[in-house]
Amino acid sequence: MRLAPPNRATSAETDPVALALLRRGLVAPGLLAERQRIKERGAAAPVAAGVRALEADALALGYLIGPRLHAYLSRQQAPRLAALGHGLLDALASLVGAHVPHLPLFKNFPARVPAGTDDLFVLRMFAYIAQPYESSCVLCGKEGTVRPVSPCGHLVCLTCWDLDDYTGCPICHRRIDEAVAHLDAATWRPSGAVPDDQALDPAAAPRRAVRLELVECLDDEVHAAVGALLARRTPLREQELAELDALLDFVGHRDLAWLPDVIEVRETRAHVLHRLVTDPALADRMPQALDRHATTATDLLRLLHLCSGGDAGMRRPIARRASLPRRLRRLVLARLNTLPTVALLDDLHRHRDAWLRTAENLHPFEEAARHPDAALAFAALRGTVPAPGSPLDAVLAAAAERHIALVHRHRGRVRYRTWRSHVETALRDGADEQAVALLAQRPGELLRRLTVLAHRHTGDPTEFLLTVAEAAEQAAPGVVLAALGAVRAATQPARPRLFFPAGAAARLWTTADTRRRLPADLGGELEQLLVEEMLRRAATLPRVQTALLDPGLADVLAPFAARTASTALLDLPRGSTQPLPDGDVVRLFLHWTEPEGVRVDLDLSVAMYDVHGVFTGLCDFTRLRFGDRAAVHSGDLTSAPAPLGASEFVDLNVSRLLGAGVRYLVMVVFSYNDIAFEQMTDAFAGVMANPPGGSPGRRGPFAAGGEPFQPQRVEQRFDLTGADKIATPLVVDLHERRTRWLDAKLAGSGCGHQVGGYSVQLGRLAVAADRYFGAGFRVSMWELACWHAAARADRVMVRDGAVRGYERQPYERAVDFAARLVHAGPAEHDETAQSAPAAFAALLHGDAELTDAARVYALYHAGLDAARVERLAAADLVAQLAPMPKPGD
Structure with missing residues (x-):
């Protein structure tokens, strides 16, 4: 018996709260609704057999059922168990x-993929150009074998x-209608299905396996999340x-009891405020909420950006800004008017273009007497010249007189020189001490320019180091780590520089x-200073x-x-490395479903380079095989209509690629038609x-190589999102x-994207990324963990085969103890x-003995009981090193 997930065409969406908890290794049975009536699933098996089947199906997807969840499932009646099982497996x-379903172009991939891609292309094009309707085949000469293919209409000789052998049209590679009925009638099964005669060994679970446990109290877990x-x-x-929105919908937010006093990340803060301002029932409490959580003009700009359909990071431009309700306009202008004027002026000029567009809908001069300082700031931003003697002129004149140290009138216009312009002028004029003094007013900016300032510094470093230390005490932990x-x-020694510019996507160059x-x-002094600050926190x-x-x-x-x-x-931070999976073959996969009425052609490609980054070959739709089957492509599908969509695969044989002189492989997904x-x-x-391999003697779809997609073997799966191609x-x-x-994107324009047009750029990227990240400049999770342990633990155990026990000696400074851990220095105990x-x-793997309520970060979660310990993300270990508030803050 198997409780395999149903075909996507008949499956409903999973509750987003259930998905949010599942990502944390927790199962809330009440959120797993029935997908279909039980009688449509067939007769219910005995409970014990049903639980075993559910465990096997979950394992086939790479998940392990924990003991408390197993006990809960075993207590259910058979119909309830079936409903829970199908809901869980769907999720x-x-x-x-x-x-x-994952259906590549060539059904018998990888065994029967044509070797001569160029010859195949010539035959396809010749048949496309020369084949007449109701005539003998132009390739083989047989009569009565030519048929049109639906929906593209191309004439295909069935001989x-x-x-x-195909799931798409042999000429244009678009998905053909007949494939749906043909595959359902043949031996194809949903991707999650496992043959009854195929044994599943828990020890064969992938590295990224997650142990699932029962949610004891749903409300507590949702509030904790x-x-x-x-x-x-x-x-x-x-x-x-998206998870936060789903969880807040579940919690409800009318009483605001879930809202903490401080939300540190400004983008998250704007996202929460946007939920509040769109609820009319909270209108009377919004001034207090804005006073508490909108502490800068940029906070309010993020909120307005969201109200216009943008994102809180303001990385995506908005084509047309929505009209703002009068109540919201008054709230925003009133809050702007209460902010310190110098900060308000600087923030408006820092995002000048965005504020200019926003001001068109904000109408800051409509009732200027209500918010004179805000009107003055917008006048300085816009370069407004009010009509002499007008009410606006009087309001601006009075406001400018109150802030005469900040603004002045020039030919009727209000002028303001920004803090940033003062900094740039000081740097340009060589007034380094003045530039450092100005930057010290904004600690984060000073640390972002730290290496520039250090290069320019020529005097006694003592005062400079003291200034940096004071800035580090106030800066966010991510800024300190970047510095x-x-x-x-x-x-x-110099290595290639690698940049991830700010924007809607990580565009790498x-x-x-x-x-x-x-x-x-x-x-060395700067490095020690920054490390000591992290240890102090x-x-x-x-x-x-x-x-x-x-x-x-x-x-x-x-x-x-x-x-x-x-x-x-697998939540793997950018730049991280992990060993290739065991075995000699690795399979890359791609799946997409195009929107109705739009044909989309995505291409899975691999670019290959030698040890110096010199391009040596590729495997994509233009070359289905590389070397002696060192790389094999499953074929190019050029459309992906629902419900099947389209899938492409590339098999990489490590030994054969090495024999062909290849060192670096770059996985690329192109949107061919942009x-x-x-x-x-x-x-x-x-x-x-x-x-998996297969028996070449078998017949039927995927018989020669097994099903192309087997979820238990998936090491990493990631979404393709954003405006990139x-x-x-x-x-x-x-x-x-x-x-x-x-996890980066490349810039590209026009249609016809393929490896040939980007081979040089991809080679530079591969070598630069290897040399840059391999140099050890960036802080690793190991170093971060050593800081936590050195500063917080009475005893530190390091497991690397054997277990070494470390204890800080009375004479040992925290920074020296941390360095001893980081560099695997001598230990006090060997066990x-x-x-x-x-x-x-x-930990790398969560298979360790932990106390109840232990706080643990593990890259691979198998073995962790999420209901007994607190699982930390990598970002959580960073966030815990936030600056301490000063007394009175």
């Missing part, structure tokens, strides 16, 4: 990508083109924002580092008796540019480990047998196993 299938998201000190990704990485990059190096003594967190660390986290970077990170099955990923109904890609998710280093997660349960842990 898990959507997470891993098994909620859709030359065996439709049993809301609190964790609002407490983040790094911007939430789109997936997390630490920049100092290391500027001090150590690289250039050579031609800057002169920082003196080693100054760079960690020391204020609750102490624990025992901490457990895993050195494997040295390959995992602390998160940066997180707001543009893709929704992924349709943005965000327009797709569904679009995702990923990596499978050790895809070229995604470069990862780079593989075959020499090191490691994958580096980039064969973990000697005590840990209350804090940072």
Whole structure:
């Protein structure tokens, strides 16, 4: 018996709250609704057999049923168990990508993929151009074998083109209508299904497997999840924002009891305020909410951006701004009027273009006497010349007189010189001390320019270091970590520079580092200063008796540019590396479903480079095979109508690729006809480990190579989103047998995107990413975990085969103890196993002995009981190092 997920065509959407909890390893049975009536599923099996079947199906998707969930399921009646099982499997299938059928162009991929791509193209084009209707085949000469294919209408000879080998038209590769009925009638099964005779071994679960446990109290778990998201000190990704909305809908927000006093991340704050201002029932409480949570003009700009259909990060331009309700306009202008005038003027000029567009709907001069300081700031922004003697002229004149140190009138216009312009002028004129004094007013800006200021510094470093230390005390932890990485990059030997510019997507580009190096003594002092600040903050967190660390986290970077990170099955920060899965073959996959009425052609491609980054070949729709089957493409589908969509695969044989002189592989997804990923109904890609082989003698779809998509073997699955058309998710280093997660986009314009047009750019990217991230400039999760443990734990255990026990000595400074941990220095104790349960842990795999309520970060969650311990994300470990509020704040 199997409780395999149903076909997507008949499956309903899963409750978003259920999905949010499942990502945390928790199952709330009440949220898993029935997908169809039980009688349509067939007769219910005995409960014990049904639970075993459910465990097997969950394992086939890469999830493990925990003991308390197992006990709960075993107590259910058979109909209830069946309903819960189908709901759970539907939800898990959507997470891993098994909620859709995966049908490549060539049904017998990878065994029967044509080798001569050019010859195949010539035959396709000749048949397309020369084949007349109701005539003999122009290729083989047989009569009565030519038929039109639906829906494209191309004439296909059934002798030359065996439709049993294709899921699309052999000429244009568009999906053909007959494929639906043919595949349903044949041996195809939904992707989550597992044959009854195929054994499933829990030990064969993938690295990214998650242990699922029962939610004991749904309200408590939902409130805890809301609190964790609002407490983040790094911007939430789109997936997390969607989860927050779903959780808040479940909680309800009329009483505002869930709203904390402080929401640190301004984008999250704007997102929450937007929910509040759109609720008429909260109108009387909105002034107080804005006074508490909108502390700058930019906070209000983010809110207005959301009200016009934009995003809180203001990264996507808005084509047409919506008209604002009078109540909201008055609220915003009233709040702007209460802000410090110098900060208001600076914030308006910092986002000048956005505020100019917003002011068209805000009408700041409509009742200027109500908010004179706000009207003055907009007049300075716009360069307004009021009519002499008008009421507006009187209001602006009175306001300008109150702020005469900040603004002046020039030919009737209000003028203001921004803080940023003062900084740039000081730097341009060589007034470095003045520039440092100005930047010290904004600690984050000083740290972002730290290496520039350090390069220019020529005097006694003592005062400069004191200024940096004061700025570091107030800066956000992500800014401190970025400054630490920049100092290391500027001090150590030059490597390629890698940039992730701010924007709606992580657009990656690289250039050579031609800057002169920082003196080693100054760079070392700056680095120690920043590390000491992180340790000082960690020391204020609750102490624990025992901490457990895993050195494997040295390959995992602390998160940066997180707001543009893709929704992924494995939450791996950009730049991190992980070993290739065991086995000699790795399979890449892509699936997409086009919107109705729009044909979309996505292409899964692999670009190949040697050790120097020189282009050596490719595997894509123009070359279905590379080398001696070193890489094999499943064929190019050029449309993806619902409900089947389209899938493409590429098999990579590591040994054969190495024999062909390939070192780097770049995985790329192109939108060939220039349709943005965000327009797709569904679009995702990923990596499978050790895809199954098959018996060449078998017949039927996918018989020669097994089903092309098997969710248990999925190592990573990520969504393709945003307004981009070229995604470069990862780079593989075959020499090191490691994958580096980039999650980046490339800029491109026009149609016909393919590897040939980007081969040089992709090669530079592969080598630069390897050298930059491999240099160790950026802080790793291992280093971050060592800081936490060194400052908070009485004893630190490091497991690396054996277990080494560390204790801070009385004479040892915290920074020296942390360095001893980071660099695997001498330990006080050497043990064969973990000697005590840990209350804090940072691990590669979650298979450790932990105390109840332990706080643990693990890249791979298998073994973690989410109902017993508090699972931390990488961003949480960073967020905990936020600056401490000063007395009186």
